[in-house]
Amino acid sequence: MKAAVITFPGSNCDRDLAVAFEKAGAEVVRVWHKETALPAGVDVIGVPGGFSYGDYLRCGAIASRSPIGQAVADFAGKGGYVLGICNGFQVLTEMGLLPGALMRNAGLKFVCKPQALRVASTDSAFTSAYAKGAEVVFPIAHHDGNFTIDAEGLARIEAEDRVAFRYAGNPNGSMADIAGVLSENRRVLGMMPHPERAIEAAQGGADGAALFRALTGVMAQA
Amino acid sequence: MKARVHVMLKDGVLDPQGEAVRHALGHLGFGGVEGVRQGKVIELDLAATDKAAAEVEVRQMCEKLLANTVIEKYTIEIA
Numbered sequence: 001m002k003a004a005v006i007t008f009p010g011s012n013c014d015r016d017l018a019v020a021f022e023k024a025g026a027e028v029v030r031v032w033h034k035e036t037a038l039p040a041g042v043d044v045i046g047v048p049g050g051f052s053y054g055d056y057l058r059c060g061a062i063a064s065r066s067p068i069g070q071a072v073a074d075f076a077g078k079g080g081y082v083l084g085i086c087n088g089f090q091v092l093t094e095m096g097l098l099p100g101a102l103m104r105n106a107g108l109k110f111v112c113k114p115q116a117l118r119v120a121s122t123d124s125a126f127t128s129a130y131a132k133g134a135e136v137v138f139p140i141a142h143h144d145g146n147f148t149i150d151a152e153g154l155a156r157i158e159a160e161d162r163v164a165f166r167y168a169g170n171p172n173g174s175m176a177d178i179a180g181v182l183s184e185n186r187r188v189l190g191m192m193p194h195p196e197r198a199i200e201a202a203q204g205g206a207d208g209a210a211l212f213r214a215l216t217g218v219m220a221q222a
Numbered sequence: 223m224k225a226r227v228h229v230m231l232k233d234g235v236l237d238p239q240g241e242a243v244r245h246a247l248g249h250l251g252f253g254g255v256e257g258v259r260q261g262k263v264i265e266l267d268l269a270a271t272d273k274a275a276a277e278v279e280v281r282q283m284c285e286k287l288l289a290n291t292v293i294e295k296y297t298i299e300i301a
Contacts, residue, residue, distance in 0.1 A: 101292045
């Protein structure tokens with residue numbers, strides 16, 4: 001099972017994400033943003049957190065149009081699994097792979113703290129190891145995590161059970177406390193909190209490890 | 223030829239930064255400010271000489287990169 005982790009200029013969670021995949025049993029290949037194609041045999045792509053291209057224009061906007069961005073979009077278009085965390089979530093919404101947009105936090109401050117979440121949907125390769133409604137704690141660290149979507153789009157993702165995680169105590173003004181969203185085919189997940197920063201006790205908690213184990217488990221069966 | 227693109231949040235999308243500016247103006251004694259919306263202006267120097275063709279191209283730039291049409295609207299001035 002092979003995971004590709006993309007690195008943009010300004011990414012800063014790419015190594016953490018690679019380690020999280022490795023600890024869950026995946027072989028990890030690191031892919032630079034100037035590449036135009038993914039290595040052969042990739043099963044899942046990780047789009048990491050950070051400040052790609054300095055957050056210029058809009059968070060994630062330049063990365064989503066970068067050379068490797070098209071390859072990520074094509075991979076997802078063919079039904080590939082993609083996990084975007086924090087800035088990676090912003091990149092995936094800018095690509096149009098996920099609905100909505102991430103705006104400036106309602107409180108205007110950068111928020112950086114352990115954050116309690118509830119698992120809202122267990123119907124995905126990413127969340128199948130959790131119990132529905134279970135509380136998990138993942139760190140958050142973002143300035144632009146205020147999930148916004150029009151009323152019609154919100155009704156649709158709610159009706160289709162595509163909210164993967166909700167905040168328990170909304171830190172940023174996100175609509176319906178949404179912390180993570182799935183694509184229509186449930187194979188693309190974008191989330192602001194950082195499960196890759198919660199994979200062993202030394203990090204203050206290991207609630208994120210189950211997400212990566214579930215994902216690599218699904219890949220191993222395929 | 224120069225183009226100027228104004229990007230603004232769509233009506234109805236809450237603008238937390240605009241709200242913060244409105245509050246700050248209130249603190250400075252400007253009591254009559256009932257709303258503030260913050261956007262951005264992008265100026266482009268274009269090689270094009272045909273105004274209509276330039277406008278078509280800038281519109282494509284807005285759709286593909288300069289604005290996120292999920293939350294933003296834009297207007298184009300060509301001069």
